[in-house]
Amino acid sequence: MKQISIFVFAFALVPLFGLKAAESSKTKTPPNILVIMADDLGYGDLSCYGAKAVPTPNVDRIAAKGVRFTNGYAPASTCTPSRYAMLTGDYAWRQTAKQTTILDGDAPLAIEPGSLTLPEMLRRSGYATGIVGKWHLGLGDGKTPLNFNSEVSPGPRQIGFDYSIIIPATVDRVPSVWLENDRVVGLDPADPISVSYKNNISDTPLGTERPDLLMQQADKQHSNSIIHGISRIGYMKGGHSARFKDEDLPHTVVDKTVAFLEKNQGKPFFLYVGLFEPHVPRVADPRIVGPTGKAGIRGDVIRQMDWQTGKILDALERLNLDQNTLIVFTSDNGPIFFDGYEDNAKADADAVGHDPAGGLRGFKYAAYEGGTRVPFLISWPAQVKPAVSDRMISLTDIMATSAEISGAKIPDGVARDSLNQMPVLRNAKANAVRDSVVLNGISGAYAIRQGDWKFIPANAAKQANGMGSGANPDDPRFAAAIVRESLLYNLADDPAEAKNLATVYPDKVKELSSLLKKTGVRNVSGLAAD
Ligand code: NG6
Numbered sequence: 245m246k247q248i249s250i251f252v253f254a255f256a257l258v259p260l261f262g263l264k265a266a267e268s269s270k271t272k273t274p275p276n277i278l279v280i281m282a283d284d285l286g287y288g289d290l291s292c293y294g295a296k297a298v299p300t301p302n303v304d305r306i307a308a309k310g311v312r313f314t315n316g317y318a319p320a321s322t323c324t325p326s327r328y329a330m331l332t333g334d335y336a337w338r339q340t341a342k343q344t345t346i347l348d349g350d351a352p353l354a355i356e357p358g359s360l361t362l363p364e365m366l367r368r369s370g371y372a373t374g375i376v377g378k379w380h381l382g383l384g385d386g387k388t389p390l391n392f393n394s395e396v397s398p399g400p401r402q403i404g405f406d407y408s409i410i411i412p413a414t415v416d417r418v419p420s421v422w423l424e425n426d427r428v429v430g431l432d433p434a435d436p437i438s439v440s441y442k443n444n445i446s447d448t449p450l451g452t453e454r455p456d457l458l459m460q461q462a463d464k465q466h467s468n469s470i471i472h473g474i475s476r477i478g479y480m481k482g483g484h485s486a487r488f489k490d491e492d493l494p495h496t497v498v499d500k501t502v503a504f505l506e507k508n509q510g511k512p513f514f515l516y517v518g519l520f521e522p523h524v525p526r527v528a529d530p531r532i533v534g535p536t537g538k539a540g541i542r543g544d545v546i547r548q549m550d551w552q553t554g555k556i557l558d559a560l561e562r563l564n565l566d567q568n569t570l571i572v573f574t575s576d577n578g579p580i581f582f583d584g585y586e587d588n589a590k591a592d593a594d595a596v597g598h599d600p601a602g603g604l605r606g607f608k609y610a611a612y613e614g615g616t617r618v619p620f621l622i623s624w625p626a627q628v629k630p631a632v633s634d635r636m637i638s639l640t641d642i643m644a645t646s647a648e649i650s651g652a653k654i655p656d657g658v659a660r661d662s663l664n665q666m667p668v669l670r671n672a673k674a675n676a677v678r679d680s681v682v683l684n685g686i687s688g689a690y691a692i693r694q695g696d697w698k699f700i701p702a703n704a705a706k707q708a709n710g711m712g713s714g715a716n717p718d719d720p721r722f723a724a725a726i727v728r729e730s731l732l733y734n735l736a737d738d739p740a741e742a743k744n745l746a747t748v749y750p751d752k753v754k755e756l757s758s759l760l761k762k763t764g765v766r767n768v769s770g771l772a773a774d
């Protein structure tokens with residue numbers, strides 16, 4: 245009797261063990277890695293982070309399946325340095341030779357070709373790598389003038405992406421075209437493109453000349469060439485058949501992303517999707533969002549961003565890739581209402597009580613929390629349980645985390661600001677991997693957060709700078725980013741950075757000041773002498 249029961253018991257275990265073995269070998273396949281980065285999306289802009297007036301059910305699907313970080317950071321409050329940091333694992337201010345402030349559409353490549361970036365690391369580990377959407381990290385070598393009529397290189401494909409379909413800078417900067425694998429899409433050789441950020445070479449009227457042609461009135465900086473009813477920063481001539489229409493952008497993003505997923509479903513892949521929303525100019529396609537919703541146009545383009553995310557998630561599910569794909573959903577910097585175009589964003593949001601920064605202080609451009617703390621979701625259903633985590637994480641950490649799960653090695657001196665966050669992803673209650681983070685605003689503003697303390701040294705800037713060519717340095721929005729006196733906050737008691745404790749805790753100021761110096765930050769006037 246005893247024997248029989250042991251036999252039965254052992255037999256019953258066989259299928260169980262068999263299943264376990266199959267499961268673990270399946271999850272041993274390196275996961276796909278998909279980074280979806282919104283543009284200027286704030287900490288309070290998603291319904292999974294508490295937004296009431298802007299529904300984001302699709303992004304919320306990622307939150308429901310993964311870890312929602314409440315202390316996730318973009319290391320800069322503007323696009324170029326944040327994306328640089330994400331792709332290299334280094335804070336952008338570490339590099340000296342190249343420019344990593346907001347780049348023009350004809351600026352040279354800001355990342356060294358051939359360097360070991362996040363995509364290059366994964367490519368060397370056998371991943372298929374691709375980028376779809378916003379680039380804004382420069383193109384060309386800076387020696388020969390950029391020529392958009394032939395191969396535009398070096399660019400994404402020289403820093404690790406096998407496949408690339410990008411717009412060069414921002415939607416509000418010329419050239420208003422797509423580049424696929426280094427060539428302008430839909431270009432007629434008989435109508436070559438030229439671009440200038442200095443001289444008016446435009447063959448379409450300027451915003452300043454024909455405001456009657458504009459869908460949205462714009463400030464002076466955004467009033468150069470008009471492309472399909474929107475005036476942009478910079479002058480563009482030719483390339484008429486290649487010029488995108490703003491309302492088509494989300495469709496191209498979805499189509500190209502889904503095509504990449506279909507093509508590469510058989511191997512591990514790394515895909516970086518740079519969504520354009522809710523950055524200006526805000527143009528929503530009514531075929532996607534229907535009539536304008538409660539929170540106005542900014543709410544509409546967030547819904548449009550959510551729609552694209554949903555289409556991408558649907559494709560992953562259809563291709564059975566959803567379990568073993570690690571998805572990061574985040575933003576490159578905090579939100580802003582007015583950023584050059586009169587689209588009534590602030591009044592519409594105020595009317596429904598929508599706060600894009602979710603109660604944090606400041607906006608895009610500033611080193612305050614509102615400029616740098618962003619939505620940060622990571623899901624990987626095969627390995628990571630849903631959780632909410634208050635542990636600190638930065639965009640730079642995507643690289644070391646990806647190395648860990650793909651088996652790639654990061655040599656010394658590379659990805660210096662990147663930390664492997666797998667311990668936190670595996671156990672939301674694990675000790676924090678990241679103890680501090682450095683944040684960088686415009687005009688040389690820096691901040692360091694360590695634990696609950698945040699220190700923002702005064703900087704010497706008299707006027708705002710670092711906002712890209714043509715911007716008005718006297719603009720009050722930029723002035724708000726300048727730090728005139730050193731600031732110390734305790735974020736646990738004062739998440740909105742309202743109570744400056746710098747004179748109350750001078751030792752804390754000293755400690756964080758020397759910690760910030762130790763990271764390598766230079767030329768900040770408010771740092772204490774050693
Ligand atoms: C600024 C533009 C802004 C935006 C930004 C880049 C002003 C007045 N102008 O120069 O509209 O294009 O550059 O944004 O602010 S980012 O998110 O790509 O960094």
Ligand code: CA
Pocket residue numbers: 283284322323523576577
């Ligand atoms: Ca941005």
